Amino acid sequence: MAPADEAVTPDALPDDPLAWLGPLLLGALVAGTAVAAAGAVGPFAPPPTDAEPTVTALEVTDRGCRGDLQDRAGTSDGPNGTVVVTDTIETASPRTELRAAVARTSPAQAGFATYRVELTTHEPTGEPRCAGQIAYRIAVRAPDGPRGTRVLFRLDGQPTACSGGGSGNWDPRCGHLMSESDWPRESTNATVTGR
Structure with missing residues (x-):
């Protein structure tokens, strides 16, 4: 990876345009799992149960x-x-x-x-x-x-x-x-x- 003071040139990018996709998906999976475990919010939340008539x-x-x-x-x-x-x-x-x-x-x-x-x-x-x-x-x-x-x-x-x-x-x-x-x-x- 290029140092912070150097500009990123097309030569510095990986040859495979999908090479960055694996780490990105892994990061999203880890973040989603953490959110689900922390409070079961959003799409990870269980449906509400209201057993009172x-x-x-x-x-x-x-x-x-x-x-x-x-x-x-x-x-x-x-x-x-x-x-x-x-x-x-x-x-x-x-x-x-x-x-x-x-x-x-x-x-x-x-x-x-x-x-x-x-x-x-x-x-x-x-x-x-x-x-x-x-x-x-x-x-x-x-x-x-x-x-x-x-x-x-x-x-x-x-x-x-x-x-x-x-x-x-x-x-x-x-x-x-x-x-x-x-x-x-x-x-x-x-x-x-x-x-």
């Missing part, structure tokens, strides 16, 4: 006096362990609000992850102009268990829907879950309010 959406999609709304109800499974429930319920007032919380009710090491979603109605103060009816949509992310997942939805303490899935010939036993009166809570997330 979460209410990802809660919305009142329509409201009115009793009989004004078309009854609708359904349960569907979405990506990444998301369960979506839509329903129409009778309430004391068209201005009734909903709140929701989700809890895992099975032990962390259980083969089937079981969750309970508690929806509660909150009536406004004052005299309602009529008996109410509201339509709502709730989406819950419920991380899968090793063998399967099931989610029970309750409205003001009463079972309203159940969703389950798993590997092989698995019965989520939603009928059994719908008849349970009270379950212990292992963990909960913050309450979400639908307006």
